[in-house]
Amino acid sequence: MLHNKIRQYLIDFLVGPLFIQSQGEDRYQRRFEAVGYTDDPEEMKQYPVVILPSGFFDSSHYGTPRSCPSLPLREWRGIPILFGEPREEWSREGHQVIIHADLIASSYFLLSRYEEMYLRHERDQLGRFPGKSSLAYRAGFLHRPIVDEYGDALREILLSSGIAERYNLRIPERAKTFSAVHLTHDLAYPYNYRGWRSFLRAWLRERKSPLRSLKLAFGLDKEDDFYTYPRFLKWDQELKEHLPKGVTHIHFFIRMPSHSALDRPRYRPRSSYMRRVLLEAGRAKAHLGLLGSHQACLYAEMIGGERKAFEQAYAKPPHSLRYSSLAACEPEDYLQALYSGFRHDYTMGYADVVGFRLGTCHPVRFINPNTRQLTELTLHPLILRDLTLSSGEAMGLDHEQAEQIASELVHTVARYNGELTLLWHNHLLSQKTHPWHSVLYRSLLRQIEEIDREAIEAAEQDSVISSY
Incomplete structure (x- = not known):
């Protein structure tokens, strides 16, 4: 069966902690368990609301072929x-609503990445679980954070059924x-191009003139194609500044x-070049995280040494972790990250398709599907990645197609008051590359600003209306 700690975590993830509204000094402080799973x-x-278990967590069912949903x-x-x-x-x-849809098992399956643990034979050449093999992609809902949709539906039941009013529950509307x-x-x-190896590559392999090769390898930083840092x-x-x-975090x-x-x-x-790059990052107050190597993706125990x-190198620990090419998907990878001292990971997106790999746009504590234990490692959903949109090995979209899909995902995250994580590489933000x-990235930043501004204006209008 499901451990009580995870059961309560999943219920809170869906509807949020619920409190009985009172008028004294302890206002909103009395917690009330409105939703049960039994x-x-x-x-x-x-x-007042009960979700009936489907048997997914039974020892005779969990980890067997019957535990994977059929289409x-x-x-x-x-x-x-x-x-x-x-x-x-x-x-x-x-006086009680009974829900036969097993929202807890459905949420657990997506949030814990259960299918990636169970379907270990489904891996690409870099050892990644392909997004196109996922249930969400095959069932056609990868573009929807359906765990967040479950949560909204449960909150609606509490409100529309009169349960929230009967128990005087505080259920604030999400922005x-x-x-x-x-x-x-x-x-x-x-x-x-930096240094003698770059000089030899430009001269001998790329057949550039010796003078041009020297200029590329030892010229000013701003003349390098990939030195896009000040711009982005x-x-x-x-x-x-606008949000x-x-x-906003960089x-x-x-x-x-x-x-x-x-x-x-x-x-x-x-290196002196990296010191100058990090000087730019310091001015922007960017967090420095570890990009786990491909070797660490193959040998999880290496992440501690990295x-x-x-x-x-930097006289301070990394703020967070992401694995190169999004190549981590085994529970053991995340356990090693946790044991090495990491508490935040930003790898959780598919390399071949964009969308909601975790079924949500909110950060999730890593649930080990092997042991069914809740850990202290927080997984941040990666919603959009540049290479996934444009690479011929992934989605292979053109500019117009990429902007349409990216814009829809950005608006979806805002609709559920979620956390939006974008990944854009410095070298792809060069128009020479x-x-x-770079045009798409800047367009998305403007859309984010506009969405937030419209939400603030709508909240101010609601405040004025409610004051009458």
Whole structure:
């Protein structure tokens, strides 16, 4: 069965902690368990709303072929459900709503990435679980955060059924804007040409003249194609200034030296060039995180050594973690990250398709599907990644198609007051490298600002109306 700690975490994740509204000094402080997850007749009496278990967590079911939903999925209130029956009813006494759709097991399946643990044979050439193999993609709801939709439906039941009024529950309306915006940049290729190796590459392999090769390898930083930092950090800073304080966060993920051919260029974290890059990051007050190498994706125990190398290079621990090419998907990878001291991970997006890999646009504490334990590692959903949109090995979209899909996802996150995480690489923000990624990125930042401004104006209008 499901541990009580995880059961309560999932219920709180869906509807939020509920408090009985009172008038004294303890106003809103008395917690009330309005939603239960049980089929025990005596235990059911404690809750005004009961979700019936489907058997997913039974020892005879969990981890077996029967635990994976089959297509097509049925819908409850217009939302796909993975387990249970798509219906609800009032109890005979008429004071309790019983939901036969197993929203807890459905949420757990998505939030814990259960299918990635179970379907370990489904991996691409880099060891990643393909988004196109996921249930969400095959069932056609990857673009929808259906766990958040479950939560909204439960809150609506509490309000429309009169349960919230009967128990005097406080259920505040969520703002239609972002709870947080994370602008993240992976320094997989911090430069195009720097040093003698770059000179030899430009001269001998790319057949450039010796003078041109020298200028590329030893010229000013701003002349390097990939040195886009001042430009995009200016855009990031502008958004940070327009959104409320503490909403926008800028992240640089930096890789430590690795022997894997996939981790080239093997740049030195304390080189003079990197010092100048980090000076730009410091001015923007960007968080520095560790970009786990491809070697660490293959050998999870190496992530602890890379964290120590980061601390030695920069005299402070990394703020957070992301694995290179989003190549981590095994529960063991995240356990090693947790044991190494990480508490925040930004890897949770598919490399081949964009959308809601976790089924939500809110940060989630990592639930180990092997042991069914709740951990202290927070997974931040990665909603949009530049390469996923444009690469021929992924979605292969053109500018117009990419903007339409990206805009829809950004608006969806705002609708559920979610956390928006974007990943744009410094080298792809050069128009010499890619024709439209810098244009798309800036367009998305403007949309984020506009959505937030409209939400503030709507809240002010509601406040004026309610005052009459």
